[in-house]
Amino acid sequence: MSASAPTSSSDPGLTGRPMPALRRPLPDPPEARVGIALVGLGAYALNQIAPNLANTQHARLAAVVSGNAEKAQAVARAYGLEDSHVYSYDDFDRIAEDETVDAVYVILPNAFHRAWTERAFAAGKHVLCEKPMAGTVEDCRAMIAAGEAAGKKLMIAYRAQFDPYNRRAIDLVQGGEIGEPRLIMADHHRLLKLDELRDQWRAQKDLASGGSLYDIGIYSVNGARYLLGEEPTEVTATYLERSDREEVSVEEGVEWQMTFPSGARALCSSGYRADQAKRIHVQGASGELTLDPATDYYERNLTVKTEEGTREITIPDSNQFAAMLDEMALAVKEDREPATPGAEGLRDVEIMQAIYRAAETGDAVAV
Amino acid sequence: MSASAPTSSSDPGLTGRPMPALRRPLPDPPEARVGIALVGLGAYALNQIAPNLANTQHARLAAVVSGNAEKAQAVARAYGLEDSHVYSYDDFDRIAEDETVDAVYVILPNAFHRAWTERAFAAGKHVLCEKPMAGTVEDCRAMIAAGEAAGKKLMIAYRAQFDPYNRRAIDLVQGGEIGEPRLIMADHHRLLKLDELRDQWRAQKDLASGGSLYDIGIYSVNGARYLLGEEPTEVTATYLERSDREEVSVEEGVEWQMTFPSGARALCSSGYRADQAKRIHVQGASGELTLDPATDYYERNLTVKTEEGTREITIPDSNQFAAMLDEMALAVKEDREPATPGAEGLRDVEIMQAIYRAAETGDAVAV
Amino acid sequence: MSASAPTSSSDPGLTGRPMPALRRPLPDPPEARVGIALVGLGAYALNQIAPNLANTQHARLAAVVSGNAEKAQAVARAYGLEDSHVYSYDDFDRIAEDETVDAVYVILPNAFHRAWTERAFAAGKHVLCEKPMAGTVEDCRAMIAAGEAAGKKLMIAYRAQFDPYNRRAIDLVQGGEIGEPRLIMADHHRLLKLDELRDQWRAQKDLASGGSLYDIGIYSVNGARYLLGEEPTEVTATYLERSDREEVSVEEGVEWQMTFPSGARALCSSGYRADQAKRIHVQGASGELTLDPATDYYERNLTVKTEEGTREITIPDSNQFAAMLDEMALAVKEDREPATPGAEGLRDVEIMQAIYRAAETGDAVAV
Amino acid sequence: MSASAPTSSSDPGLTGRPMPALRRPLPDPPEARVGIALVGLGAYALNQIAPNLANTQHARLAAVVSGNAEKAQAVARAYGLEDSHVYSYDDFDRIAEDETVDAVYVILPNAFHRAWTERAFAAGKHVLCEKPMAGTVEDCRAMIAAGEAAGKKLMIAYRAQFDPYNRRAIDLVQGGEIGEPRLIMADHHRLLKLDELRDQWRAQKDLASGGSLYDIGIYSVNGARYLLGEEPTEVTATYLERSDREEVSVEEGVEWQMTFPSGARALCSSGYRADQAKRIHVQGASGELTLDPATDYYERNLTVKTEEGTREITIPDSNQFAAMLDEMALAVKEDREPATPGAEGLRDVEIMQAIYRAAETGDAVAV
Incomplete structure (x- = not known):
């Protein structure tokens, strides 16, 4: 019965076919x-x-840390972690002794980034820390120093820098597709x-530590820098x-301008009172590039x-999340600096303070 | 030091916060x-x-079956399967005794769908089978009968029926958004x-077993049926x-028309000689709905x-793949017929034969 | 006072500047x-x-003919025509003696195209006739013969053939931009x-004389022909x-297919019961071209x-209307056959009859 | 012969049909x-x-004024003007005696707007003047005074205010479609x-008189004002x-911000060194409106x-040009202030000077 051919290992058509072209390596x-x-x-x-984490090539969930024990246990169970990998604040x-944990990803309110980064380094772990890196330049410097002292990696979680759309936009802008970039308009609301x-x-x-600027305006700051490939000198x-x-004790909105050495300027805004905008335009001498949305979790449009x-x-x-997590994992595995190290986080905090x-x-x- | 607040379980701001709103349940x-x-x-x-499979709620990879032992082992290793869960054709x-395997997903050339479905049922497993279900109506009926005899589920892997874009399109069309649907134009190339x-x-x-029609034209056949919610009577x-x-012994292209009881008609084509099209329009009495692409793995546009x-x-x-795999898993867990059972696959084969x-x-x- | 410089003919900056670059000649x-x-x-x-007519380069409104004298006079007055250029059926x-009238544009129900074309030729005028040219092949042939006998031009008013979007589409398709064209899907409703x-x-x-096919399906027939640049052999x-x-004694909808010598096929539909569609896709061997709408008066999108x-x-x-009217005017002025002569109209009637x-x-x- | 029916005035189907629905009145x-x-x-x-002018309802070309006699005569001939209506600077x-001329449209370099407006008023004509109205606030005031003294209309040619897309945008923003407008981003390059x-x-x-701001930045200034319906207080x-x-003695680019009484802000830029941008976004409390391009002659997109x-x-x-010209004509015919009078032009010059x-x-x- 020909339909059962694959049951026979001697079938030339199906048995022993090689690995197909893979979108990503195994x-x-x-x-x-x-x-x-x-x-x-x-x-x-x-x-x-x-x-x-399940979509990465090189990372896996090893432990959870929470102040809500019930929640932490539910999450651990769902992801197949044993109770010994559930931690309270x-x-x-004691995570220092947990050999399944190589790195700690700090996803706490900004004011706690420094203390928890230091605590993780003290436990001998690498650190991936959410952006903004910290509330102050001083905190950022302390975090970098703590990592160096511990001999561990510190990466700031700039997911957009690992997003294929933003990466393509960088290639296009820096590859001259739209001529010299003159202006960036970057708005996050x-x-x-x-x-x-x-x-x-x-x-x-x-x-x-800060308001809309720290929360989402940072995408405009960071985006202008990586698209232009240079650092602002004045704001x-x-x-x-x-x-x-x-109840709101942070700034609810700010608009700002940044001057770059090339003569390009970035015109930016962030705010908590307008409906969603996640938009970056680059106006070049011979064309225009638009990311809208530029920094959404799932939807990006590049024109x-x-x-x-x-x-x-x-x-x-x-998948920008998997790409970012893999960069952290590879930096650890290859013992090299991550693409968005502490210095990158510090730079944005300096600019936002300015x-x-x-x-x-x-x-x-x-x- | 305020930044260390979460170290203290008595901190009211962070400790003990409830489960956040989840996009999907754990x-x-x-x-x-x-x-x-x-x-x-x-x-x-x-x-x-x-x-x-890692993105589902209810399923997991339990075993791999291949005629290429080296490839199978590499895949098993990458996904954390032990060697005992690697099978040759x-x-x-012996998978009958593998208690970690509940269901078998047949992703083989169409001509083998029937034999492997029967073999999986014989091993006491549920079956998810790629579309087209089989080459002939007779094969389809045999597969359904085998599942019934074994008391196991048989689902045909119509991923588009689990895709949120196609589901929304169904809701819009059947909810009257564009008036009575008059025509469907569905082209896959x-x-x-x-x-x-x-x-x-x-x-x-x-x-x-068939050419472009069996391979991709089936999306037009199936799409017209689920968007209209009725069965064609003549082609x-x-x-x-x-x-x-x-080297090509299958049909390389066909265009066809289907008449539906409501008076609606579907004008369809499939082929292997034109550049990619995965497009479905529905022309209604008071509007138009377009899915373009309708059936791509990752990109869908709904207008x-x-x-x-x-x-x-x-x-x-x-994620239409995860949604489809979860339907199979839930049908097993809840002991109910899957949303796209053997009868659904049989129907398309009958129509394509016509x-x-x-x-x-x-x-x-x-x- | 410098602001008054242009009052002086000796001003070098403003006086005597040459003709600027014109979008169209005067x-x-x-x-x-x-x-x-x-x-x-x-x-x-x-x-x-x-x-x-006011947007053309070469034509002008010279007379109006109507069965409603009041309406005709109102139109004439609005467009600056004297009463002597207002005609009843x-x-x-007597228009034969009206030297201001070079050509007659027949915009009557299809059944009157032949008689009025013949009457205009009899009056010694050139004729621009709305599409479809006539109800029957016999009528079309008679119209062509009448024009030849009179030594006057006969043009069929295929505005889309003068539309810059459709012309660009022709250039792209025939210039190989999307590879060999395999299929045309053309739907008008x-x-x-x-x-x-x-x-x-x-x-x-x-x-x-006909229903949706004669009224709007003709755009699909004609569009497939001019995009492919060849004539269908079978439908x-x-x-x-x-x-x-x-009350409706014409067909309200039809779908049809046309085979072309190159092997390309056109899959078309027209109808009076679905919401507006004016869409043409060309699926080529290496790309796709879409006009949607393709044949609207004012909006066209070309992708x-x-x-x-x-x-x-x-x-x-x-402005496709001005371009079409200018073609008629130029054919008269240059004493040459118009780009869409009677033979073009006849061809579509033959196909539609088939x-x-x-x-x-x-x-x-x-x- | 039924096809000749319209030859008979007794035909009920065709003769005496009423005026059809017109897109615009005659x-x-x-x-x-x-x-x-x-x-x-x-x-x-x-x-x-x-x-x-030929596309208006209420205006017509009556005369041309130029420093290039040959060009002026060619234009006059093309548009059917007799030589007596051709003027040099x-x-x-002597246009004062030309009774066919009701109004003068000043389309000269900005520095001549005032002198020619005054000269036209002195000749007893109404004036439509290109924007920017003039180089200085003083000039604008003098122009308004001259019109009042002459008892004639003065309109500034803000075509975008008569553009149906911009008008729809105003209706949507001011009708609450996107909630309270918080920010306008308006860029013209x-x-x-x-x-x-x-x-x-x-x-x-x-x-x-000014650079990119006067030339095209004025669209951002004016657009922010008409979309918000209020006047800026600070820049x-x-x-x-x-x-x-x-050779360039004007500014080549500027970015500016405007504060409005409602709390809304406009973030704007104009320049001569980046590729074309004609873009206006309105970020509201519950949505976003985009005109891109907003102020192109022929293409506008409203989202x-x-x-x-x-x-x-x-x-x-x-057709924004015809709409603007008709507003001038109607203001004259109805003896009322035009919708964009001198005061409107003055306001923009005040803001641009600031x-x-x-x-x-x-x-x-x-x-």
């Missing part, structure tokens, strides 16, 4: 993957990071919703109008206009 | 998931299915590339011009035109 | 333009043609509204379901997909 | 239209204005090409980097994003 075996402990089990950790330090868990701490200065800024919500017309670029199956100073004084501030 | 623990054995380790199995039958492994068996009638068809490639204007609908993070008959005779053929 | 002076008489003052004549023949003046005669077989067809409106991505092409200020025959018999019909 | 008869003299026959006058004043006639005077401060600004072209999805709005046959001051001083400047 992942590392579980035991060869870099084990990552998630510190903080909020919306981002549980919706974007924990599920996407109090007993975290969303409504801060105080009735949502994930926004409550963001409204509080002592937890968030001007103005705060946007606040709401009358007393290039030149004299040849308007071209939409589609990149299938682009933006706040400019908004407060009304003066241009050198970076 | 997945089942590994041990509660339905174990799936992949039979056939070609491009689709390794690029789309194996990686996406020859020793497959791609170039058959004989120098690519994945296309070689598709060129051979004895392995593929007309014409073959498209062939290439002069001698609705009515007198209120043109609306683009975006559904973030839409299309071939119509193309050969030049006559309208009742279904 | 139009012919009114007296050098070809005078056109509009026969029939319905919606199309008054909304699209009369206003756009009864006194039309709209709702026939019996409560609207412009649709009432279209519902009546004795006035319209198959099926009527779409009718409504139960007794080309190749392996280099998706490109939207925009052509500013594209489509009707195929739909009635269920057989393939040679053209 | 135009005024030529003798009832407002006669307009074009002062300056550059690219804009000859490509956009002269041809579009020297003999312009193009390359200044010194080898093109139309750009040569724009490079010279003594002719253009900040920075010059963009200049090129090293010595509205709200929680209901993304909607593209298409407005067929939108922007230049802010850029020069680095300080915020109250308007």
Whole structure:
């Protein structure tokens, strides 16, 4: 019966066919993957990071750390972790002896980034830390120093830098597709919703360290830098109008401008009072590139206009979370600096501090 | 030091925060998931299915079956399977004793679907079988009968029926958004590339059972049926011009029309000689809905035109593979018929056979 | 006072500047333009043609012919025509002596095209006739013969052939941009509204000669021909379901297929029961071109997909009406055959008659 | 012969059919239209204005004024004007006796707007003046005073305010479609090409009065004002980097911000060194509206994003030139103030002067 041919190992048509062309190489075996402990089990950790660890080539979920024991156990169970890999904030330090954990991913309110990064280094782990790196330049420097002292990697979780759409945009801009870049317009906005868990701490200065700028404006700062491939030298800024919500102790909006050595300027805004914008335009001497949205978790649109017309670029199956997590894992495995190290995080905090100073004084501030 | 607050379990701001809103519920623990054995380790199995099992809520990779032992072992290692869960086509039958395997997913050339489905049922496993279900109506009926005899589930892997974009399209069309649907235009084309492994068996009638219609035209047949929610009663068809490639023994293209009881008609085509099309339009009495591409693995665009204007609908993070695999797993767990059972696969084979008959005779053929 | 410089003819900056780059050459002076008489003052004549004569380079409105004297006078007054250039259907023949009229544009129900074309030729005028040219092949041949006998030009008003978007599409397809064209999908639909003046005669077989095919399906027939640059050899067809409106004595929908010598096929439909579609896709061996809408009066979208991505092409200020009218005027001025002569109109009528025959018999019909 | 039915006045089907539904009312008869003299026959006058006068309902070309007699005569001939309606800059004043001329449209370099407006008023004509109204606030005030003294209308040619896309955008924003508007991002850029006639005077401060801001940035200033429906109170600004072209004596780029009483802010830029941008976004509290391009002559795209999805709005046959010219004509015929009077032009010049001051001083400047 010919239909049963594959039952026979002598069938020439099916048996022994070679490995097909793979979109990605086969992942590392579980035991060869870099084990990552998630510190903080909020919306981002549980919706974007924990599920996407399974989509990496080189990383795996190794432990969870939370102040809510019940939640932590539920998560651990769902992802097949044994109880011994569930930590509370109090007993975290015993993670030093957990050999399944190579690195700690700090996904806590900004004000805790420094302390937990230091604590993780003290436990002998590498650190991947959410952006913004910390509230102050001083904190950032301390974190870098702690990593160096521990001889461990420190990476800041700039997912957009690992997103294939943003990477393609960098290649196009820096490859001259639209001529010399003259202007970047980068706007990030969303409504801060105080009735949502994930926004409550963001409204509080002592937890968030900064407002819309630290939260989402950082994408405009970072995006302008990586698209242009140079560092701003001066900023001007103005705060946007606040709401009358007393619970909000951070800035609710700011617009700012950055001058770059090439003469390019970036015109940016961020805010908590307008509906969602996640948009970056680059206006070049001979064309225009638009990412809109530029920094969404799942949807990105990349358009290039030149004299040849308007071209939409589609990149299938682009998982920026997995790409970012793999970079951390590879930096550990290959014992090299990650692509977005502490110095990258520090640079944005320096710039954002300058933006706040400019908004407060009304003066241009050198970076 | 305030930054260390989460170290203290008495901190009210961070400790004990409840489970955040989740995009999807936490997945089942590994041990509660339905174990799936992949039979056939070609491009689709390794690029789309194996990686996406990790994105399901209810399924997991439990075993691999291949005629290439080296490839099978590499895949098993990458996905953390022990050697005992690696099967050759020859020793497959011992899978009956493998308690980690609940179901078998047959991803082999069409001509082997029946035999391997029967063999899996004989081993006491549930079956998920790639589409087209089989080459002939007789084979389909035998597969259904085998499942019934074994008391096991049989599901046909119609991924598009689990795709959120197609599901939304169904809701819109059947919810009256564009008025009574009058016409469906559904076209699926791609170039058959004989120098690519994945296309070689598709060129051979004895392995593929049919040509472009069986391979991709089936999306037009199935799509018209699920969008209209009714069954065609008659088809007309014409073959498209062939290439002069001698290696190709299947039809290389066909266009056909289907009449539905409501009076709606579907105008369809499939082929191996035009560049990629994966497009479905629904022309309704008061508007139009377009899926273009409709059935791509990763990219779908859904547009609705009515007198209120043109609306683009975006559904973030839409994983049709995980959704399909979860349906299989839930059907097993809940002991119920899957949403796309053998009868669904049989129906398309009946229609496609009628299309071939119509193309050969030049006559309208009742279904 | 420097601001008054242009008052002085000696100003070097402003005075005597040369003719700027013009989008179009200056139009012919009114007296050098070809005078056109509009026969029939319905919606199309008054909304699209009369206003756009002013946008031509070579034509002008010279007379109006209508059965409604009051309407004709109002139109004449608005466009600056003296009463002597207003004609009724009864006194039309005296137009022979109207030297301001060079050509007659017949915009009447299809059933009158032949008689009015013959009458215009008899009056010594050139003729531009709306499409479809006539109800029957015999009528078309008689019209051509009448023009030849009179030594006057006969042009059929295929506006889409003068539309810059369709012309660009022709260039792209025939220039190989998408590889060998394999399939054309061309669909034209709209709702026939019996409560609207412009649709009432279209519902009546004795006035319209044909139904949706003659009215709008002709764009699919003609479009497939000009995009491929070849003539169909065979058609198959099926009527779409009718409504139960007794007033409608024409076909309300038909789908048909056309085979071309190159092996390309066109899959087409037209109908009066689905919401507006005016869409043409060309599926080529290495890409796809889409016009959607293809044949709207004012809006056209042209998209080309190749392996280099998706490109939207925009052509500013594209006035197909003026371009068509200018072709008629130039054919007269240059004493040459117009680009879309009677033979072009005859060809479509032959094909459409074959489509009707195929739909009635269920057989393939040679053209 | 039934085909000849319309020859008989007794035919019920065709004779005496009423006026069809018209997209626009019939135009005024030529003798009832407002006669307009074009002062300056550059690219804009000859490509956009002269041809579009024929598309108005209420205006007509009555005379041309130019320093190039040959060009003026060619234009006059093409548009059917007799020689007596051709004027040089020297003999312009005799236009006072030309009764066919009701109004003068000043399309000269900015530095001549005031003198020619005054000269036209002195000749007893109404004035339509290109934007920017004039180089200085003083000039604007003098122009308004001159019109009042003469008892004649003064309108500034803000075509975008008559564009159906911009009008729809105003309705949507002010109708609450996207919630309270928080931010406007408005960017206008193009390359200044010194080898093109139309750009040569724009490079010279003594002719253009200002640089990119006066030329195209004015669309951002005006657009923010009409979309928000309020007036800015304060501006900040920075010059963009200049090129090293010595011939250019105007600013080549500026970015600025405007504060509005509602708390909304506009973030704007204009420049001569980046490729074309003509873009306006409005970020509202619950959605976003984008015009891109917003102010092109022929192409506009209007998109509205709200929680209901993304909607593209298409407005067929939108002729902003004809609409603007008709507003001038109607203001004359109805003896009322035009919708964009001198005060509107003055307001923009005041704001642009404040922007230049802010850029020069680095300080915020109250308007």
